[in-house]
Each structure stands twice: as structure tokens, then as C-alpha cells.
Amino acid sequence: MIQVLIIGAGPAGLGAAAVLAQAGAQVTVVERQSQAGGVPRLCGHSPFGMREFHRLMTGQTYTHRLIAEAVAAGARILPDHAVTAIESGPTVRVATPQGEITLTPDRILLATGAREASRAERLLPGERPLGIVTTGALQDLWFARKVLPFRRPVILGSELVAMSAILTCRQAGARPLAVIESSDRPVLPAPLCWLPKVLGIPMLCTTRIEDIVAKDGRLCQLVLRNAAGHVTQIDCDGLVLTGSFRPESGLARLCGLEIDPATGGPVVDQSGRTSRPEIFAAGNLLRGIETAGRCWAEGRAVAQALLADLPPAVLEISVRAGQGVRYVMPQRLTPDARVALPALQIRLDRRARGTLTLTDAAGRRLASFQTASAPERRLTISLADLRLQDAVGPLTLAMEQD
Numbered sequence: 001m002i003q004v005l006i007i008g009a010g011p012a013g014l015g016a017a018a019v020l021a022q023a024g025a026q027v028t029v030v031e032r033q034s035q036a037g038g039v040p041r042l043c044g045h046s047p048f049g050m051r052e053f054h055r056l057m058t059g060q061t062y063t064h065r066l067i068a069e070a071v072a073a074g075a076r077i078l079p080d081h082a083v084t085a086i087e088s089g090p091t092v093r094v095a096t097p098q099g100e101i102t103l104t105p106d107r108i109l110l111a112t113g114a115r116e117a118s119r120a121e122r123l124l125p126g127e128r129p130l131g132i133v134t135t136g137a138l139q140d141l142w143f144a145r146k147v148l149p150f151r152r153p154v155i156l157g158s159e160l161v162a163m164s165a166i167l168t169c170r171q172a173g174a175r176p177l178a179v180i181e182s183s184d185r186p187v188l189p190a191p192l193c194w195l196p197k198v199l200g201i202p203m204l205c206t207t208r209i210e211d212i213v214a215k216d217g218r219l220c221q222l223v224l225r226n227a228a229g230h231v232t233q234i235d236c237d238g239l240v241l242t243g244s245f246r247p248e249s250g251l252a253r254l255c256g257l258e259i260d261p262a263t264g265g266p267v268v269d270q271s272g273r274t275s276r277p278e279i280f281a282a283g284n285l286l287r288g289i290e291t292a293g294r295c296w297a298e299g300r301a302v303a304q305a306l307l308a309d310l311p312p313a314v315l316e317i318s319v320r321a322g323q324g325v326r327y328v329m330p331q332r333l334t335p336d337a338r339v340a341l342p343a344l345q346i347r348l349d350r351r352a353r354g355t356l357t358l359t360d361a362a363g364r365r366l367a368s369f370q371t372a373s374a375p376e377r378r379l380t381i382s383l384a385d386l387r388l389q390d391a392v393g394p395l396t397l398a399m400e401q402d
């Protein structure tokens with residue numbers, strides 16, 4: 001019986017655990033937090049579960065359902081178990097409340113998720129007072145500990161997760177004063193981006209934080225500058241840093257996996273296999289943020305590919321992001337791989353209208369289509385539509401603007 005270790009008990013890891021255990025694998029899921037569930041565990045709001053269970057659920061109800069399915073299938077879930085190293089073998093070192101243990105599975109599935117950029121990574125100017133948190137930290141404080149770090153925060157960013165920050169603030173009794181977005185319009189498309197307006201929260205586009213002012217160690221004012229150079233102050237006691245997700249790839253780097261600088265996650269083929277053949281990866285670790293439902297489906301599909309246990313492919317074509325493209329994933333295509341990731345997943349590096357073209361090293365055009373897209377919109381090219389047999393690698397995906 002194949003032994004599989006899944007690292008990370010979010011939607012991707014739990015979805016994979018259910019499939020693998022149902023198929024008869026011996027499955028252990030390790031989770032460094034005190035409870036399984038990943039990000040949704042701390043989301044007191046919906047929408048979760050539409051793709052998976054055809055129901056609208058809160059993150060917490062959804063988490064209970066994912067855990068119940070994995071356990072019912074026979075998976076063992078170990079909270080408070082943090083993987084600190086994956087050595088050759090593979091031998092996996094795990095920190096537990098009882099001390100370090102080592103595990104020696106046949107296969108590993110990495111599902112360690114993504115996190116929002118920290119204050120330091122965003123290069124914010126000014127002082128470093130209390131009251132500045134990411135959405136994830138806010139949800140941890142409020143839903144897990146009933147601690148609210150502010151009453152009148154400002155929300156930085158206008159991705160989907162900013163709406164989650166607004167809903168969490170309102171549930172907790174805080175009143176957001178404004179949403180700040182550096183680009184000229186909300187990242188989130190209509191009608192979702194209307195939420196702040198509906199709730200009477202001003203959306204300040206083309207606006208940046210120029211200074212963070214503190215009093216007695218607490219945030220008391222933000223100084224803002226817009227594109228026209230106009231400077232304003234907002235008296236507030238908190239700042240929520242939303243979005244700008246980065247794959248949680250520290251462990252992947254540590255165990256020597258090839259990392260794609262464009263996604264920040266491990267390089268994978270279309271079966272989710274990384275550069276170490278015994279290690280697979282799925283979920284937000286692969287490229288930053290998608291919905292929970294997509295990560296769950298991806299975890300399950302990669303689990304199926306892992307079960308097929310094909311030998312590592314000999315023939316590979318790499319795909320890379322060219323002009324105007326922020327990333328493309330999977331980064332390696334192998335004609336004989338089991339297809340868990342059936343499409344190239346693409347993000348542009350800026351809002352653009354034009355032609356997206358995939359060419360091979362001989363200059364042959366494999367795919368080409370017109371698109372108008374924003375950086376956070378998901379674009380895909382179905383792998384089934386590509387004729388890869390005669391292609392000469394590497395392939396390059398580039399956006400030519402109209």
C-alpha cells in the first residue's frame with residue numbers, strides 16, 4: 001500500500017487526502033496549526049463550497065465538511081505538526097509538541113498554500129506601530145481569539161480578499177474608513193467591487209500611502225498621496241494589508257525544489273510533479289491565490305496523478321512567461337504525464353488588450369487569441385488544444401498589445 005504524506009490541511013491537502021485514502025493509500029496529513037482547515041477555517045463568511053458541495057457555506061462549515069470527508073475516507077490528520085525539512089529518501093522531519101519525529105513516506109504532496117505580503121515586502125514608509133495586520137492575521141485574531149486590533153481601519157488593496165477584510169471588520173464591529181488602491185480602478189471587477197460603495201466606504205484609486213504616523217506606539221494617521229500629487233490625511237487606528245499573495249514556498253525551497261521566480265512556487269508538470277519525482281504540489285502554493293474550490297479540485301486531480309505513479313517523464317518542454325505575462329503554470333509539459341492541470345494558467349503583468357500568443361523555439365505559433373484582461377484575472381489555454389508533438393522547447397507565452 002502506497003504511503004502518502006500531505007503537508008498542509010487546507011482545501012487542496014484535504015481534497016487530495018480524501019481521494020488518496022478512498023483509493024486505498026495510507027494517508028497522513030500534517031498541519032502546523034492547532035486545527036486543520038487552512039485559510040477557510042478562519043473565514044466566518046461565505047462563499048465557500050459551491051463547486052464542491054453545490055451549497056453556499058461559510059468557511060468554517062466548509063472546513064468541517066472537508067475534514068469529515070478526509071477522515072471518513074481513512075486519512076489521518078495530525079494538527080500541531082510542522083514539517084521543517086524533507087531530506088533524500090524522502091525522510092521528512094516534523095516538529096511536534098512532543099519533539100521532532102521523522103516520517104518516511106513513498107510520496108509527498110505539498111499543499112502549503114499562500115500568504116499575503118507583509119508590511120516589509122510592500123515597502124511601506126513611516127513608523128511601525130501596532131494596528132497593522134494582513135487579512136489572514138485579522139481573521140486569526142478575530143475568529144480564533146476574539147481580539148479586534150482596531151475600530152476604524154483603512155483597507156489597503158482591492159482584490160477579492162479586501163472584500164473579505166471588509167466583511168470581517170463589520171462582523172467584528174469595526175468600521176472601515178476607506179479602501180486604498182494604487183491603480184486607477186479596483187482590481188476586482190464589477191459587481192464585486194461595488195461592495196465598499198454599497199456599504200458607504202470610499203474607494204480611493206490611484207492613491208498610495210506616503211506616511212504612517214503613530215502615537216504612543218499605535219497607528220493614528222495615514223498620509224495619502226494621489227496620482228495628481230494631492231496629499232490628504234486620514235485619522236484611523238488600523239491598516240489591513242490585503243492581497244499581494246505569495247506562495248508559502250519556504251519548505252519547497254529548503255528541500256531543493258526548482259522554484260519559478262514568476263509564480264514564486266515550485267515548477268511542476270501537468271501532473272503536479274515537482275523537480276523531485278517523489279514530491280507533488282497543489283493549491284495556492286503553485287501560484288498564489290485562487291478560490292478554495294479551485295484549490296480543492298486541483299488537490300484531488302493531482303492526487304489522481306500521484307496514484308497513477310508514472311515514472312518521471314523523459315521528454316519535457318518548458319514553458320516560460322514572455323513580454324506582458326506575469327506567469328504561466330504548469331511550467332513543464334510532458335507528453336506522457338497524467339493530466340491533473342489540464343490548462344496553462346496565466347496572469348498578465350498589467351491591464352492590457354491585445355493578442356496572447358504561445359510560440360515554440362522554432363517560431364511556430366501553437367496558440368493565439370485576442371484578450372482584454374487585468375493582472376488578477378485568470379486566463380487559460382487548454383493543453384488538449386495544443387499540438388505539442390512537433391514543438392521545439394522552450395515555449396514562450398507573450399502578450400502583444402493593440
Ligand SMILES: Cc1cc2nc3c(=O)[nH]c(=O)nc-3n(C[C@H](O)[C@H](O)[C@H](O)COP(=O)(O)OP(=O)(O)OC[C@H]3O[C@@H](n4cnc5c(N)ncnc54)[C@H](O)[C@@H]3O)c2cc1C
Pocket residue numbers: 007008009010011012013030031032033037038039040043045046047048049081082083084111112113114135136139161164165248251282283284285289290291292293295296
Ligand atoms: C482572508 C481570505 C479570505 C478568503 N475568502 C475566500 C472565499 O470567501 N471563498 C473562496 O472560495 N476562497 C476564499 N479565499 C481563498 C481560499 O481560502 C484559498 O484559496 C484556499 O484556502 C487555498 O487552499 P490551500 O489548501 O492551497 O492553502 P491553505 O488554505 O492556505 O492551507 C495551507 C495549509 O498548509 C499549512 N502549512 C504550511 N506550511 C506547513 C508546514 N511546513 N508544515 C505543516 N503545515 C503547513 C498551513 O498552516 C495551512 O493550514 C480566501 C483567502 C483569504 C486569505
